[in-house]
Amino acid sequence: MRKIVVVDHSKDWDEAIEDTEVVDAQTYLTDTSYTDIRNARVFNLCRSYRYQSAGYYVSLLAEARGHKAIPSVTTMQDLKSPTIVRAITVEIEELIQKSLAGLKSKSFTLSMYFGQNVAAKYEKLCKALHDHFQSPLLRAQFVYKDSWVLQSISAIPINEVPAAHHRYLKQFAKSYFARHRFTGARLSRKTYDLAILVDPQEKAPPSNQKAIQHFVEAAESLGFYTELITKDDYRRLGEFDALFIRETTAVNHHTYRFARKAFADGLIVIDDPASILRCTNKVYLAELLTKAKVRIPKTMIIHKDNRDMVEAELGLPCVLKKPDSSFSQGVVKAKDQESLIKELDEMLADSELIIGQEYTPTDFDWRIGVLDKQPLYACKYYMAKGHWQIYNWNGKKKQDEEGADEIVPFEQVPFHVLHTALKAANLIGDGLYGVDLKEIDGKAYVIEVNDNPSIDAGCEDKILKKELYISIIKSIKKRIDHLKNIQSND
Structure with missing residues (x-):
């Protein structure tokens, strides 16, 4: 497997290590030769992993390309999650107390370079923490409150490693890169009861109130105790066996934290955190779909160095998308050069990378609902009145905000639409997805894959009716039963 070390600046890593190449982040993100590599492990030593920074995108696009990233975006x-940190503390409580027993101070900082510390006595603790948080450079902060507690753990920017530690850094790196396997600890799982996460104040939720009631009825008919929860119920997740998210998801949002905590606590989760990470970022989807040769409108990943090529590449008008846009928000049409410059300035100020696509007007978009890698429903969503998108959030009247919809039996869905939708969704996982496509000249083009698709009473359920809700709850129940069988056999 090809080993690639990615840094922000070449000066950040000048050590030659056998069978390992060093590349700067901009090259890895933009040079197409790295897109075509099939088997690679990417060691991300960028100075920052902040959301939508270059370091963030290195790991995100590595995953889209089929490369193994350390750290992963999930890590x-x-x-950043105090809940995950606390969960890990409980799991390695005894080791923490034993390792730090001789300390006289009330606080302690443990620096880990490639899973090791300069003091050999902390070897086991470093290994345990590194197994749970696979990242090359880590700093753990402990405080003493009757016993030692892991207060926080964070990545160490490579340029902040003390000069006195550089020889250890290089020594540990050589040992680390010589390994053939990089495995991590798995968070323990428990098990049962259904929580449905909703936001009663959300303007355009993925399910209307009547649909939520149908979900509750379907779950109770299958023997579930079901409770609607909100963001205020975060600490109660451990009371349930499954979490079903019916609130619009985002990475820097409590929905992702709920999904990640639920997963860590052993709950079955729809939407699972990996699907949220993958679907909510348009840059990831563009890279993933392109690599899998799934048709998409002519697309360009835009950054500060190629922004002047957008007009020549995509023409005008063109569509610009924020990486984490949803429900047509954060998606704009640049009609002329002036608006193109303005929108690029605004979007690139927030994110290192954004998406540009050729403008492909159609009367409607297809939406294929997919569950467990099988089609669940098919809809046509028509454009909002006088608008180029399904949603027009600037509509003067309430009835002008959203276009009409039409549920379509599978036998009336063109084969290429259904086939393309399944291929796209199955690249993400086996959860619940909504694939949006445009049909142009007898060909299907994927616009996006949604991890949190709309399921409204009176729309997506027009054909299956209550069976649609039962199918989804049955899938959750099947996952719980499967997990229980695995645990009973352990």
């Missing part, structure tokens, strides 16, 4: 999110 980056875990490092």
